[in-house]
Amino acid sequence: MAVCYLLAEALSSVVCVSGTHVGVNRTLKKSVKSEWDDWMERTGSVTLEKPSRKLIGEWVLKAWDDLDPQTVRNSWKKKGFEWVL
Secondary structure, X not given: OOEEEEOOOOOOOEEEEOOOHXXXXXXXXXXXXXXXXXXXXXXXXXOOOOOOHHHHHHHHXXXXXXXXXXXXXXXXXXXXXXXXX
């Protein structure tokens, strides 16, 4: 997940910082994958039916709500952005 700061007024450029990519994305993906696996077990793994966008959105929201704020802090800190804390 890249956080982009638009500095159009000052620099006329975009600066992207992906400090949270590994720590946060890995955690979010693991949580959503777990929800997916549970859904596959409940509906049967041979089904051709796909989950609704609303359901996937609920999985993502749950994953984000369950994300430990310290994980986000540590991800930024590892990239040298202690001021974000």
